Each structure stands twice: as C-alpha cells, then as structure tokens.
Amino acid sequence: MAILWTLFITFFHIGLLCFGGGYAVVQLAQDQTVNVHGWLTLQEFSELLTVAEMTPGPLALNAASFVGAKMAGWPGAITATIGLITPAWLITSILAYLYKIYRDSTFLTNILQGVRPIVLGMLSAVVVTFIALAFQAHPQPKAGYPWWEYINWLAVPVVPLLVWLLKSKRLGPIGAILLAGSLGIVVRGLGF
C-alpha cells in the first residue's frame, strides 16, 4: 500500500511541475525515479526511454505506467498514471472553464495572439528533430565513411510521398504509420 501512495505522490508531483511537456517530463521523472527514490538505475531508465518511444501513446504516460508496473504490477501502473494525469486534468479543466468565459475578452485574445506563434515554433522544432531522425541512416556507421553512408536514402522519396498522400489523398495518420512500418519490415527484411 505504501508504495502505491508514494507512486501516486511522485507522479502527481511530476505532473504538476513539468512545463513544456515530453522531455521536460522525462528529466523530472529521471530525477525522481533514479535519484530521489532509487527505483531504477540510470541504465534501466534509459532502457525505459527506448521502450516508451517504441510503444504508442504520450511518452510521459508510457514512462509512468512502466515505472508503476515495475514497482507494483497493475495497481502500480494504474496508480502512477492516475497520479500523473490528475494535476493536468484539474488544471486544464479550470483553464478550459476560464477560456470559455473570457475567450472574447481583449485581454485573453491579445495574450493568445502572442502565444499561438510559440505553438508553431515548438512544432517546427519537433519537425526538425523528426526529419533528422527519418533521414539519418540507422544504425549510424562509424566515423570515416563517405557522407552518403550517413543518409537514409529511402526517406528521400518516401517522406515527400507520404506528405502528399496525407495532404491530398485520404490517407490518415494511422494508415501512414502502418504503411511506412510495413515498408520498413519489407525493405529491412530484404536486407537493405
């Protein structure tokens, strides 16, 4: 029982204090689980990140379920997840309510006018990260190879093609992931 309460409090704390999402959560989670509580070693934590990236869903939720499951099975996973989402849920509910009331006020319209470009900025930064991820050869060869060995040439036709399919054809995002994933299995399976 005690471990469940600690899990809840720890992930509540993480959910309440992390701003900026994603990797901000990860840093805080690492600090709490590795340094403060000693639930995981640093090695285990980095394995957890690999796993969290390979499973669907938001990274922070994956990390919470994973740590919770490791510490106390199903009850642990559920408790850690609830701990993580509770502050976000409460705060966003209040904000959603305030937005409903004040959305037409000059005060809020002006502020949002200034914050909206930051959303674009954040997403554009993510775009750069994911383009880099898609276009680099994986695994990366060691130093000393010619430059073209470092590039994933399959991405050059496939990424623009997928963008086009998403934009002009009725390919949904889930379809795109399944399509490209199957392509990965076929191409790599053939030993490319």
Place this chain on the structure above:
Amino acid sequence: MSNPRPQRMVDRSSLPRWKFYSLIFWETFKISACTFGGGYIIMTLIQEIFVERYGWLSREEALNLMAIAQSSPGPMALNTASLIGYKLGGTLGASCAVAGTTIPPLVVIGVLASYLDTLSQNQILKNFFWGANLAIAAIIIEVTWGIGQSVYSLGGRLGVIAGLLAAVVIFFYSGSTPYLILLGGLLGYLGYFSRPQAKGD
C-alpha cells in the same frame, strides 16, 4: 482556409448524446493507441481530427487550446485532449478525451511490461519502427504546415516570423519553451501581435 483534404464532416446535432461522447473517447483512444513518436504528434492529431474530419472545432479555437495546453503543466497530449474535450462536451467531454488518451498506453505497458526487454530486441519490430519514423516525419510536416497556415491567417507574417524564431530557440534550448510562452503572452498582451485586420481598418 485552404484545406484540400476531402471533408467528411459529422453533424453534431444529428448525433445522440452517448454517440457524441463515445466518438470523443474513441477518436482519442485510436490516436493514442496507434501513434508512435510521443505527445507532440498525438496532440496535433487530436486537434486535427476534430477540426478537419468532424468540423466540430475551428482552426483558430484548436490553436488557442493548444496554446493553453502548452502553457499549463503536464503531458501536452493529455492537456490538449482535456481542453478539446471540455470545449466539445464540457466536463464529460474532457473526461472522455482524457480516458481515451490514457487507457491505451496504460494497457499496452501494463500487459507488455514483463516482455518489453525481449520485444525491444525483436528485429521485425525494430524494422517496423524504422519505417514508421518516416511516417511520423511526414505527419508532423503535414500538420505543422497546416498550423503555420492558421498562424499566418490569424497573426500575419509577424506571427510566422515569431514562430520560426521561437523554433530556433526551442531547437537549441529545449527548456526555454515556458519562457517563450511568457514572453509571447506578454508581447501579445502589450499589443505587439495585434491582428492584421485590426491594424488595417
């Protein structure tokens, strides 16, 4: 706004109440269950489906809600789901969206927790993710392009330039997002980002 994707809008008023709320749950559930690549992708897909496919939310409103989601603590995908759910269907809508976003990763990890080490070594899965990365890049490019268009139509060239500057800063200092939000909010409050049409007439 230009939107070349074929529309298949769903008329809200023709839906029974339970159907409306279960759609909020089901759509967020599907996105959370099938999307790799983390919260940013999920956040953009959740807003996109309710804007483009269902037509229940204007692009401006979705962008506002993402801006608010980004300004509050917690996982961004979850914040966005909760805010959009609330906007669509009040507290119950928010609960449906939060449950839809939360349950898939919880179940997947809970079930697989003890096999994850073996699974992450599986060559076929590795190949799948290697390919899926291409789709994730394509998805985020497509969605961000749409969001860039919205920012342009709402905030003009200034908005887009501010966004790109913010992108450079965030790319090199990922911890800077909260400060940029404060700065953007302050400049907006002081009226530096007033709408193009408000300036004109």
